[in-house]
Amino acid sequence: MNTIPDPKTTAYAPAERATLHELKNQNQLMKHDNILTQVADSVSSLVVILNKERQIVYGNKTFLGMLGTTASENLIGKRPGEAINCMHASQSEGGCGTTQFCSVCGAVNAILEAQQGTQSAKECRIITNENDALDLKVTATPYYLNEEQYIFFAIADISNEKRRQTLERVFFHDILNSAGGISGLSSIMPMISDMDEMTETAEIINRAANFLVDEIKSQRMLTVAESGDLVLSFTQIESLTILKELGELYSQHEVIRDKILSVDKNSVSGQAITDSVLLRRVLGNMVKNALEASLAGGKVTLFCSLMEETLRFTVHSDVYMPQEIQLQLFKRSFSTKGIGRGIGTYSMKLFGEKYLKGKVGFESTEENGTTFFIEIPQEHPEYKENK
Numbered sequence: 001m002n003t004i005p006d007p008k009t010t011a012y013a014p015a016e017r018a019t020l021h022e023l024k025n026q027n028q029l030m031k032h033d034n035i036l037t038q039v040a041d042s043v044s045s046l047v048v049i050l051n052k053e054r055q056i057v058y059g060n061k062t063f064l065g066m067l068g069t070t071a072s073e074n075l076i077g078k079r080p081g082e083a084i085n086c087m088h089a090s091q092s093e094g095g096c097g098t099t100q101f102c103s104v105c106g107a108v109n110a111i112l113e114a115q116q117g118t119q120s121a122k123e124c125r126i127i128t129n130e131n132d133a134l135d136l137k138v139t140a141t142p143y144y145l146n147e148e149q150y151i152f153f154a155i156a157d158i159s160n161e162k163r164r165q166t167l168e169r170v171f172f173h174d175i176l177n178s179a180g181g182i183s184g185l186s187s188i189m190p191m192i193s194d195m196d197e198m199t200e201t202a203e204i205i206n207r208a209a210n211f212l213v214d215e216i217k218s219q220r221m222l223t224v225a226e227s228g229d230l231v232l233s234f235t236q237i238e239s240l241t242i243l244k245e246l247g248e249l250y251s252q253h254e255v256i257r258d259k260i261l262s263v264d265k266n267s268v269s270g271q272a273i274t275d276s277v278l279l280r281r282v283l284g285n286m287v288k289n290a291l292e293a294s295l296a297g298g299k300v301t302l303f304c305s306l307m308e309e310t311l312r313f314t315v316h317s318d319v320y321m322p323q324e325i326q327l328q329l330f331k332r333s334f335s336t337k338g339i340g341r342g343i344g345t346y347s348m349k350l351f352g353e354k355y356l357k358g359k360v361g362f363e364s365t366e367e368n369g370t371t372f373f374i375e376i377p378q379e380h381p382e383y384k385e386n387k
Helices: 020-032 034-042 061-066 100-104 106-114 159-191 195-226 239-250 276-293 344-355 381-386
Strands: 046-050 056-059 120-127 133-145 148-157 235-238 260-263 271-274 299-307 310-317 359-365 369-377
Touching: 020 034, 020 056, 034 046, 046 061, 106 120, 106 133, 106 148, 133 159, 159 195, 195 276, 195 344, 235 239, 235 276, 239 260, 239 276, 239 299, 239 310, 271 276, 271 369, 276 299, 276 310, 276 344, 276 369, 344 359, 344 369
Parallel strands: 260 299
Antiparallel strands: 046 056, 046 148, 120 133, 133 148, 235 271, 299 310, 310 369, 359 369
16 A cells, blocks of 8 residues: 655654545445444444554444534544544644654554554543543454455543542542541540640641542532533632732641742732632642652742733642653543542643633653643633623
C-alpha cells in the first residue's frame, strides 16, 4: 500500500496517512466483508476498524450513534482520538498518536501492540476539547484481509466505574478518617479537666468538621459540574484577599505539617467579576496538591499578577514532577496516590476552563520546581452578556 509522504514530525507514533483513494477502497472492502461488519454491528460496544496508519475505515452503528450521526463519510480517515475530539489530537500536525502526551495513552499503545500481531487491552483516559472526561477500556485485535493488516478496535466506557471508585475512596477513606478523628476527640472531651486543653480540643474538632463538610461539598459540586448543571454565581473578588484567605485556611489544614505557606510580597491587587466559590476551589486544590507533594521544610508560595484584562494566580513549590506524571495531569482518574484518586487536577481544569472561562496549566522543571496557574478574565463573558 502506498501512503502519502508525510514530512510532519512525530513525538511518538508514525504520522503518515493513507491517500483518500486508498481510504475509499478500504471502506468499500469493509462493507463487502459481511462477516466482519456484521460482528461489529451486532455488539453494543463502540467498534471501529483501523488501517495500518491507525485511520478509521469503518465504524459500527453504535460508534456512529455516539457521535450523533448515521453517516460514516465524515468519520473515514480520522484516527480514534480525532473522532472523539481528544484535546491532544489537534495539538500536532500529525494528529492523534503523534504528541508526547500520546506516549502514555492506552488507546494508541494498544493499537501499536496489536500491530505486532497480538491482541492488546488497556485503559485510556481522555479529556476532550470541551473539557469532558472519558475513562475508556480499549481492546485492539489484529485482523488480516487480502493480506493487509487491520485493527478491530473495541471501546468500552468505564467512566461510571471510575466515578464509583472515586466516591468510594472519598466516602469510605477520607471522610471516614475525618469522622473517626472527630469521634475519637469527642470521646475524650469528658475526661479533660483543663479549660485551655478543652478549648484547644474543641477547636481541632471544629476544624475537622469543617474539612469534612468541605470535602462533601466538593464532591457534590464536581458531580453537578460534570452533568452540566452547575449554575454560576457572580461576585467581585479582589486578588490579595483571595490569597490571604487561602493562606489562612491551609495554615490550619493537616497537609501543612512542617511546611511553609506564604503569599509573595510582590503580588498585585486586582479585581475580577467571577464565581468566587469555584475560583477558591481551583486555587485550594492547587495549594493542597503543592503541600502534599512538598517535603518537610518545603515552601509553597502564592502569587497574583495582573495582565491585560486577566488575573493570573500561581501556586509554586520547589518539587519537580517527573515527565510521566506531567503528561497525564488533568485526566480524571489519573493519580500518583492510588486507585480511585486523582480528581483534584481534573476538577481544576473543569472548573477553571469550562466554567470560569479561564486557562489552567502548569510548568515544572528540575531547576525551578513546579508552578500551577489559573488565568481568569476580569469580567466573566456570561456576566458581560447578561448585565
